[in-house]
Amino acid sequence: MEQKQPIIIRRVKKVAGGHHGGAWKVAYADFVTAMMAFFLVMWLVGIASKEQKAAVSEYFKNPSAVEGSAAIPGSSSLGPGGASDKLIPTANALSMPGGIGPKVGDPGEATRSRIPSEEAARAAAAEDRRQLDELRRDLEAAIEKSLALAPFKDQLLIDLTPEGLRIQIVDRLNRPMFDLGSARMKDYTAEVMHELGALLTDTPHRIALAGHTDETPFQAPRGYGNWELSSDRANAARRALLEGGLDEARIARVVGLASSVPFDRDDPRAPINRRISLVVLNRAADAAPDALASVPPPLPDAAPATVAVAPAFPAPLHAGHD
Template sequence: MKTLNQAQPIIVRRIVKKGKPHGGAWKVAFADFAVAMMAFFLVLWLSQSATTEEKQAIAGYFEDPIGFTEGGSPSVIDLGGAVSIKVVDDPDSIPISQPEIKLEESQAQDIVDQVEQRKLRSLMNVILEQIERSPTLREYRDQLKLDITDEGLRIQIVDKQGRPMFDTGSAELKEYSREIINELAPTISRVDNKLVVSGHTDARPFPGFAGYSNWELSSDRANAARRALVEGGLPEDHISRVVGLASSSLYDSSEPFNPINRRITILVLNRRAALIMEDAEQVNPGEDQIVPAPVRVPPPVAKPDSVDSAAARSMDDIMQKLDERGVTREEPEQVPADAKPAPAKPAADNLVW
């Protein structure tokens, strides 16, 4: 039996944790959060201190990053290390200390082409929005094809099975086709670019009368589309050319008889394509070209008053031609009015030898 003075045993319990420690992962997460907060407050500070032009530059970058980088400085905000180009309407507002910027011709041409490309792309977006808003265009949006080519903005109005723009063999626009072109005309006229209107047919031969083929039919249809554009409000001087291409440029070359090949194309030319077309039309005669001789219209011949006057004029013409050829002629001897006639010579039989 234990006594009261006997020491009590001390029991120490040790808890052993077998799991791995957390480590420093939380430090990385906290650092990312701090960096994000710093970037957020930096954006707020820049938005507060930025000018209106710089805010427009930022907005332009986020709307079209590729076009913005190709069209100017890659820096969203000009920090003084790159050249910034600002277009002003009033030349008097340009600062005197503005440094002169010199660009090579190729660089200037690239800038102009990029601006032109952006303008045509903006026009295409406006037309696409118009198609969605307009009940007339929205109903036929599957027949409207828009794309950007090397020559400009191409708008194609194609036929559909059971819904053609023209009757077979006719160049008269159907009513809904006329409404489509009339609604597109005001939007296209927002830009001052030249237009080319072309008509296309499928590969099926024209079944009409002789001497009238798909070439004439496509030309007449293109001209009908031109009249509809002008009727819709497009200035007539915006149209540069109206052509008929028949089936030489098929939309679906794998199926030449496909109704989609029958279409009207409205091409909004860019600046480069318009200049090329103007240069092609202004052909100067050169050494290798045959210049036709001018057509000379003979003067009208008056009816002679008498036979004698006609004979006299004919004789004068003959004498003039002889003079031109260098033929000499003897003038008749002028006899004075009071001279006596010479005695007649005797005949040879009466002579005395």
């Protein structure tokens, strides 16, 4: 009898997965919340005005228990918007009623006490130039009317430069301003300087003076040369202006430039290079110690806004002179 093979039945027991909880839901909710916050911030940045952005920046960068009123972020050693590093209240804060004014180091107060804005600076410079241009017209009119100045109007050159209103008194071939090789003024030169001193008494601007010589070598005992001569002539012009009524406090500086800044570059020995430059300084130039030396002389063929431009005369007939 044939033996039957046993039939083995294997039953697969299915076990249900364990309960994982809702941790993934929390993570997903955090992610969605973060994205909502991100897009909300981006939306607010897109629609906010400049003042509103500044106020938000101030709130986060300079928190305080007292509500502030600054519309733009202040500045400190940490950069714009940083908290103040001042420990002593400002005079304005102490002068407020009750002794309580702006917070110590209030960023708004620091901003308000800054230097004038660029717009204000430009407006001040424009007003400065307007005043000097008006002074130029007044001087031109006065020179035309003055009996003392009219004969010398071809030796008086007036123009506006970046440093202010420049008046140059130049030599002519047969009408020098000073004695030969000397700082002694001719009588008519002194009269011209007296008249200019009287005309410049009403302007509030300070004045810088420079003496110039031509390139002709000049040598006197003890090494006295064109540098010393140009300085002495500039000082002689200063004294003549004071005799004409100009207040000494109005003189900003007096320098001698010898032949380093020629008027006529083509002919360094031309009489027109021997001159006194008087600059009525604007506010910006008054603060710069080298303003006078930095003013380039006008070219003879393109002199700007002058009363009269003296031509470049031939070289002097004498030698060994300034």
